[in-house]
Amino acid sequence: MPPKGPRRVVPQPTQLPPKPPPPTNTPSTAPRPIINTTSGVTISVHPIWPDMQYTQGELFFECTLFLYSVLALFLQYLNIYKTLWWLPKSYWHYSLKFHLINPYFLSSVGLLLGWRVTMCFWKTITDLIATISVNQSQFVQSCFMIIEYAAIKTPLMTLIVTSFLFSFTRVCHDYPSDSVLYFFFPVMIYILIFFSEIISWFGRLKRLLGQWSRSEIDAGTLFERLLDSPAAQIDLESVLHMCSTNPIQIREEIDVLIDDFFLRIKKSLFAGISTAFLSILLPCVFVPFQTSQGIPQKILINEFWEYQLGLVVGLTAFSLYMTYLLPLNYLDLLHRAAVHLGTWENIQGPKIGHTGSMSSLPSPWVEFNLYADGETVQMPDGKCYKAKSSQIIRTTAAIPENSNHNLFFKCLKKPSNLINAMCTFEFLLIFIQFWMLVLTNDWQHIVTFVLLMFANYLLLAKLFKDKIIIGRIYNPSQEDLLLMQQLHAGLVKPK
16 A cells, blocks of 8 residues: 555535534434525535444554455465375375475565555554644653654664565575566556556656755755655545535535545555465465475466465455445545536437527536536537436536546445445355355365455455445434434433
């Protein structure tokens, strides 16, 4: 996952208060949202969400993904270095040929898999020290900074970097150079996926170096700004949404959310590819090619099976990361923006300047206008479009010929569309693993699938829980409404 830099925020004019008003200020008998417009801004349109924890902590999630990748690495070693321990007259008393495992390669892969956990721990320490140092004297803050870097961060990074360099040097000595080049494959994938973000970083580097050469900034400021990542996903705790009736503001918010959504997909895609490559595919490359006496040897590997296993592990890691980066409050933020956006339908209608009824003639599209549902417009190229809005907001602010706006509204016009797609994807992934388990007859393959499927079971249960929560908020049943009435009555009951 690329390091986070300065937080990008949804444009301020399109922000909504962080918390909806408490239930005591909302009629408990009204399941539909209240629409109130003041000075061109819609105050309340969307359902009220309960005060709940939407996602787990970043450090906890990174540790969970790290444990899953380590489990996949162990199962891959079980498939490569398995023995015939279960035979009656077998000479092997263990399930693995431990003497063939290279500890230096295992150390290098383990440190690479745990790099995200290390960076997350680094960030957690920084946030913790910053929280403790608030409202403290300058001397106390300096002491905390010394403790942070001298006692925690510097020894930790020194230990990790020196351990990796030592292990990687031994791997380069024990294996051919063409095999070592496979270690740089994740770097190539990172450059390919985040190419636009890297180009943006180099542009900022050129601009900062120009400012430094003109003595506009010092070296410390230059170093701090270079450490900031050019691409950072929006912080859901500080980014808000406001129900606006200004089409320019609505489209600005949509553009920010689309960029942020694609950035989260990129991060999830890189996490899935890197986890599958380091845990499954890379151990197949670094198998011992000779014995300790220098005699050439070859370990047979079922390449088709390894590709299947790598695909399953990669898709599971991708779905884990997507579920973490797309919590309920983020899905609700996307849906709220899509409700205000609307879309357009291409139609064959009368053109401007043709004779006929004036009511049926389309008007030229104006970017500053907010169009009602059913209105027709004509673009400069002569194409006609009909406005299609959501059921809540009967207006359209999208650009007729913008495919991103059209796709955004179609995918998110219903609050459960995205969570349904995620549940379907996870269910199909479990079904594929179960079908592969039915077709296999090797004991190591059975153990591999049985253990790996537990992560998918837990993830599917979490997705179904989120689906139920969204359904009960946007489509409350009579029992839910009765519970809301009881809670409201208990809150407003005089003492």
